[in-house]
Amino acid sequence: MLVQMKVRGLIFDPYNNAYIVILRDEENTEVLPIWVGKPEANAIGLALEGIFTPRPMTHDLIKNVLDTIDAKVISIVVTDLDDNTYFSKTHLMYQDSEFTIDSRPSDAIALSLRVEAPIFATEGVIKKQSSQELDRWLENLKPEDFGKYDT
Amino acid sequence: MNIPLKVHSVISDPNTEAQIVILKDPQNMELLPIWVGVAEGNAIRLAMEGVSPPRPLTHDLLNDLLKSLKVLMDKVLIHDINDSTYFATLYLIRKKTKYLDDSVQSTPKKPYEEPHEELTVDARPSDAIALALRMGVPIYVTEEVLHKKGSENLDAWLEKLKPKDFGPYDA
Numbered sequence: 450m451l452v453q454m455k456v457r458g459l460i461f462d463p464y465n466n467a468y469i470v471i472l473r474d475e476e477n478t479e480v481l482p483i484w485v486g487k488p489e490a491n492a493i494g495l496a497l498e499g500i501f502t503p504r505p506m507t508h509d510l511i512k513n514v515l516d517t518i519d520a521k522v523i524s525i526v527v528t529d530l531d532d533n534t535y536f537s538k539t540h541l542m543y544q545d546s547e548f549t550i551d552s553r554p555s556d557a558i559a560l561s562l563r564v565e566a567p568i569f570a571t572e573g574v575i576k577k578q579s580s581q582e583l584d585r586w587l588e589n590l591k592p593e594d595f596g597k598y599d600t
Numbered sequence: 601m602n603i604p605l606k607v608h609s610v611i612s613d614p615n616t617e618a619q620i621v622i623l624k625d626p627q628n629m630e631l632l633p634i635w636v637g638v639a640e641g642n643a644i645r646l647a648m649e650g651v652s653p654p655r656p657l658t659h660d661l662l663n664d665l666l667k668s669l670k671v672l673m674d675k676v677l678i679h680d681i682n683d684s685t686y687f688a689t690l691y692l693i694r695k696k697t698k699y700l701d702d703s704v705q706s707t708p709k710k711p712y713e714e715p716h717e718e719l720t721v722d723a724r725p726s727d728a729i730a731l732a733l734r735m736g737v738p739i740y741v742t743e744e745v746l747h748k749k750g751s752e753n754l755d756a757w758l759e760k761l762k763p764k765d766f767g768p769y770d771a
Contacts (some may be wrong), residue, residue: 488639489658504685507640507658510727514662517719518671518694534655543669544695551667556661 451526451569455483456558459494470558472527472568479575481527483535489555496562510561515564518543522566525557530577602677605632607729610749611647619644621729623739630746631679632657636684640726647733659727663734670695674718681748688728691719711732 454472460566462469468490472481485493492508504515515522520543529536537554540547561568605623608631613620619641623632634715638642643659658748666673672693680687696715732739 466710483687488637492658504724505722505727506724507643507662507727510721510723511662513723514666514690514692514721517721518667518669519690538666539661539663539665541669548668550661550664551656552664553655553657558657559748571751 450478450572452568452572452575454479454495454527454568456493456562456568459490464578469546470555472558472570474570475548479570481570481575481578483527484533485553485555489494489553494561505563508556508563509556511560512563515541520548522564523526524567524569525552525554525561527557527570527574529552529569529571530574535574559591561593601743603628603630603743603746605678605741606741607644607733607739608664610636610641610648612634612641612726616696621726623729623741623747625741632741632746634678634729635684636724636726640724641729643730644726644733659730659734662731666692666735668683673731673737675738675740676723676732678725678728678739678745680742681745686725686745688723688725690728690731692719692721693717694719724727 452474454474456470457473458471460466460469460471462484465484467484468487470482470483470485470490473479478597488507492506495502495506496508502509520541523540523542525537525539527535527537529585537552537557539550539552539557539560542548547590558568560566603625605625605679608622611622612618613635614687616635617638618635619638619686621636621641621644621686622635623634624630626634639658643657646653647659647704655670674691676690678686688743693716696717729739
């Protein structure tokens with residue numbers, strides 16, 4: 450089953466020197482943190498802030514290409530999580546046929562925000578991440594992070 | 601007239617964080633240096649080295665999209681420069697909708713023989729080059745831009761130069 454997700458935030462992860470896109474479901478019960486690279490985080494940030502750049506950035510170009518050829522992004526779906534790498538599919542409608550393209554979630558999210566396509570995650574990936582991401586956070590914690598619980 | 605260019609190299613500009621893509625005209629040995637961002641410079645470098653990353657990067661995604669939808673690209677053209685910013689156009693070829701049903705055709709035709717239309721999309725040269733290398737299509741520059749670049753790029757270089765860059769000539 451698919452759960453609709455919304456981009457709720459973009460935060461910097463100082464431990465990994467990377468950015469985390471926070472996806473949440475409508476009821477705010479499920480959270481999907483996705484680590485992304487700097488250029489993709491920039492692309493997502495610009496779309497979240499509604500900033501238009503004087504020249505089209507790479508994800509703007511993808512949107513412009515799709516608009517020009519008259520292809521429409523129907524949805525993007527975060528489908529799998531394997532060894533901390535998320536996988537997603539971009540679903541498109543073009544000339545009365547549906548197409549599915551493998552993509553990184555970072556690109557898919559940056560594109561979905563520009564074309565206003567809904568973002569979904571499979572229930573399986575949400576269940577999987579809750580265990581894997583916890584491991585990852587725990588690995589990155591340093592002794593001082595526990596400081597406030599010492600007293 | 602449009603002049604075909606080959607991507608010669610991507611180098612780091614020591615004065616800024618940017619990367620410079622060096623395009624070369626094979627006949628006249630003219631050079632066209634274009635400043636690009638780090639991400640775009642890396643995207644071009646990976647394509648030049650023929651490296652396929654485990655997951656599709658952003659330009660790979662665009663390439664995959666066009667391939668899946670069977671949209672072809674004829675060429676990219678760098679056609680303008682304004683205030684040190686280059687402008688490029690992607691020339692896409694799209695099969696016409698009403699001829700989409702291949703099943704009625706007895707013999708398969710090459711994409712160019714089918715009824716098609718050419719569509720253009722505005723792009724930064726960095727994205728256009730990164731995509732052209734992935735799709736194996738030629739990169740062109742208009743003669744006008746190639747000749748105009750001389751002075752505009754010189755200005756850009758001069759603006760970015762720091763006093764220490766003149767060091768070796770002081771003595």
